[in-house]
Amino acid sequence: MGVRNASRGPGRPAVPTGAPPTLADVAERAGVSRQTVSNAVNNPDLLRADTLQRVQQAIAELGYLPNRAARNLRTRSSHLIGLRISAAQEGTANATMDRFVHSLVETSRDAGYHVLLFAGEADDPLSGYDDLLRSTAVDAFVVTDTYLGNPQAGWLGSRRAPFVAFGRPWDAPEAHHPWVDVDGAAGCELATRHLLERGHQRVAWIGWRKDSPIGEDRREGWRRALHAQGLSSAGLAARVDDTVTSGAQASAALLDDAAPTGFVCASDTLAMGVLQTLAARGLTPGRDVAVVGFDDSxxxxxxxPGLTSVRQPLEQVAIEIVSALEGLLGHPPRVGDGVLLTPTLAVRGSS
Amino acid sequence: MGVRNASRGPGRPAVPTGAPPTLADVAERAGVSRQTVSNAVNNPDLLRADTLQRVQQAIAELGYLPNRAARNLRTRSSHLIGLRISAAQEGTANATMDRFVHSLVETSRDAGYHVLLFAGEADDPLSGYDDLLRSTAVDAFVVTDTYLGNPQAGWLGSRRAPFVAFGRPWDAPEAHHPWVDVDGAAGCELATRHLLERGHQRVAWIGWRKDSPIGEDRREGWRRALHAQGLSSAGLAARVDDTVTSGAQASAALLDDAAPTGFVCASDTLAMGVLQTLAARGLTPGRDVAVVGFDDSxxxxxxxPGLTSVRQPLEQVAIEIVSALEGLLGHPPRVGDGVLLTPTLAVRGSS
DNA sequence: GCTTCTGCTTGGATCGATCAAGAGCACCGG
DNA sequence: CCGGTGCTCTTGATCGATCCAAGCAGAAGC
Incomplete structure (x- = not known):
């Protein structure tokens, strides 16, 4: 310390030059011990008022900020949250993810955390997690792709790694890790009711194949809304791949067979297919046939004409996730339950 | 150490339980000193072959990975790269950013770095940078929004903070920090030439207002392509805001006044406006009038019909940026020049 | 046989923070 | 006058890695 302090006396300007100031530098300038400075930062209540102010002034003058690495080492926590971004899938889900990441970063900041992005091997859903965990690089994870029936949740759980999932544990309903999800069924019910209220009697569904629990959940919302009005859903549904072409084909077939006046789709991509079919047939979306998508991409x-679409409350999702994380990382840890949020409907020209 | 080692003898299973193994644990198991283990990890060449193997086996058996915090503290580097994400702007630029982040994360991983996302106050382009810098939380930054004439570059430079910009220093051409950018002019020249080759003689431009250097740069590419063919660009250009409506209005006016058969736009958003106008007039994009956008969103x-669009080589951008970062952070630091990459054209039904 | 030279290995110090325990002081009741 | 009790602040140890300079072999040279 001697050498160091000799080179940065109290008369030193506040403009940063060379190495950043350390806690010891602040201590010397304020005429107190290191621990006192540490307390001033972390437990201000412990100091006498005048001492606290003296230390705070020294901190301000030197522009001191605790060294992360040192603090992390001592406290065994990094205040980083790991988020694995999946392989660049150029689908509309992408945009959702982007909005979510934004929200997560901002919410995390307010809670004193930063988001660490990482990528893994495309074929191994677990790669990347393990290294970050073992090297204590992150405090917790946010897991997003729970829908693949993928083993992350179980694996992380067995390692006692703190994590919160965006997405329900579809495969394992009894899983007891915290999760936050958007109620897709409620969203589609909302969308369908919206069309029914506008006078549509025959509202069709275009969704994903049966092996997608998310797709089935959303479909259930459509069905529920119809049945609530005493309407039949028979013959009004299609289950296809999530592409524009599939949406176009499915809507063409449905128009021919069942003459629906409205479509509710499991994704904006499928809805785009419907719009394509309508254009090809000279039908005007919103006037002749109503269309609703999902994701508000x-x-x-x-x-x-603008596509009416179910909008996920991603800002709220982020807030709930960060709140759950704070619980997990608190002392003592508090493990919350699952949280299910209700989406809204962004109404546009297509309905 | 004594207590700790007593509780985790050599017979310890590899399955992680409790605290992760440390370098000292590996050393004891392999029957060597800590430094030897450190060398095995960082400078394997220094070890005798049999010793190296013994150490590596111990590492594997324990599942050892160096503690990030400790390593960061000692080496004064975090192997993290900071990236500030701008306020959620729901424009097509969003999608570009998303693709870029993906690429950056993957490229960084291969170089041994992780990406730390952070947000700042919306009104202060510098907020967030300072804290991360002073707390030595990141080794360097990637700066993306250089177009606002914003002070980041200069500020970071004056603090001697390593950073690479995605985007040219438009305001300060003589700036000597490393940057990587996409040649918008070349992209639009490519797009325009593409239309000319398809027989179009009158190709119009719809771009941004004059205060956007990026917009002017792209426009220049359009102009260059026309002039190269001895064609005039007079009366064929509009400068408007980056919205669908503006694009629609501008294209309508141009169609009335100058009867172009093709449009090159500064963004996909504007191009969507053109498509809207064409639809309203019963014109078929690609057959009657060609349209090209920018960003391949x-x-x-x-x-x-699919929108032909200029596609930025974001994967390559990420590679160049990471390469520049490695240079900056190397010993000795190597400061590279600016790198300008040429975009490609994704041809679709609209042309 | 003794010295010198590589080359691997070793204990100790260090990075900058926090934890745990102790020391100095004023104030209180006995 | 003394021991106890807060309150405030200080000292020494510690987290787990890497840097440093010294130690200790074995091989080569005289």
Whole structure:
């Protein structure tokens, strides 16, 4: 310390030059011990008022901020939250993810955390997690792709790694890790009711194949809304791949066979297919046939009449997730339950 | 150490339980000193072959990975790269950013770095940077929004903070920090030439207002392509805000006044406006009038005939950026020049 | 046989923070 | 006058890795 302090006396300007100031530098300037400075930062209540102010002034003058690495080492926590971004899938789900990441970063900041992004091997859903965990690089994870029936949740659980899932544990309903999800069924019920209220009697469904629990859940919302009005859902549904072409084909077939006046879709991508079919047949979306998508993506906003779409409350999702994380990382840890949020409907020209 | 080692003898199973193994644990198990283990990890060449193998086996058996915090503290580097994500702007630029982040994360991983996301106050372009810098939380930054004439570059430079910019220093051409950018002019020249080759003689431009250097740069590419063919660009250009409506209005006016048969736009958003106008007039994109956008966003891919669009080589951008970062952080630091990459054209139904 | 030279290995110090325990002081009741 | 009780602040140890300089072999040279 001697050498160091000799080179940075109290007369030193506050403008940062060379190495950043350390706790010891602040201590010397304020004429107190290191521990007192540490307390001033972490437990201000312990100090006498005048001492606290003296230390705080020294901190301000030197522009001191605790060294993360040192603090992390001592406290065994990094205040980082790991988020694995999946392989670049150029689908509309992408945009959702982007909005979510934004929200997560901002919410985390307010809670004193930063988000660490990482990528893994495409074929191994677990890669990346293990290294970060063993090297104590992150305090916890946010897991997003729970829908693949993928082993992350169980694996992380067995390692006692703190994590919160965005998405229900579809495969294992009895799982007792915290999760936050959006109620897709409620969203589609909302969308369907919206069309029914506008006078539509025959509202069709275009969703994903049966092996997708999310798709089945959303479909259930559509069915529920119809049945609540005493309407039949028979013959009004299609289950296809999540592509524009599939949506176009499915809607063409449904128009021919069942003559629906409205479509509720499991995704904006499928809805775009419907719009394509309508255009090809000279039908005007919103006037002749109503269309509702899901995700409120970029596309829904810029497409010509505007696409009505179910919008996930991702800001709220982020808030709930961070709240759950704070619980997990608190002392003592508090393990919350699952949280299910209700989406809203962004109404545009297509309905 | 004594207590700790007593509780985790050599017979310890490899399955992680409780605290992760430390370098000292590995050393004891392999019957060597800590430094030898450290060398086995960081400078394997220094060890005799049989010793190295013994150590590596111990590492594998214990599942040892160096503690990040401890390593960071000692080496004064975190192997983290900071990336500030701008306020959630729901524009097509969003999608570009998303693709870029993906690429950056993957490329960084291969170079041994992770990406730390952070947010700042919306009104202060510098907030967030300072804290991370002073707390030595990141080794370097990637700066993305250089177009606002914003002070980040200069500020970071004056603090001697290592950073690489995605985007040219438009305001300060003589700036000597490393940057990587995409040649917008070349992209638009490519797009325009593409239309000219398809027989179009009158190709119009719809771009941003004059205060955007990026917009002017892209416009220059369009102009260059026309002039190269001895064609005039007079009366064929509009400068408007980056919205669908503006694009629609501008294209309508241009169609009335100058009867172009093709449009090159500064963004996919504007191009969507053109498509809207064409639809309203009963014109078929691609057959009657050609349209080219910029960014190859989600929208370009799912819109009905498919929107031809200039695609930025973001994967390559990420590679160049990480390479520049490695230079900056190397010993001795190597400061590279600016790198300008040429985009490609994703041809679809609209042309 | 003794010295010198590599080359691997070793204990100790260090990075900058926090934890745990102790020391100095004023104030209180006995 | 003394021991106890807070309150405030200080000292020494510690987290787990890497840097440093010294130690200790074995091989080569005289």
């Amino acid at each position: 970029q596309v829904a906003q810029v497409v010509t | 989600q929208v370009a891919q799912v819109v009905t």
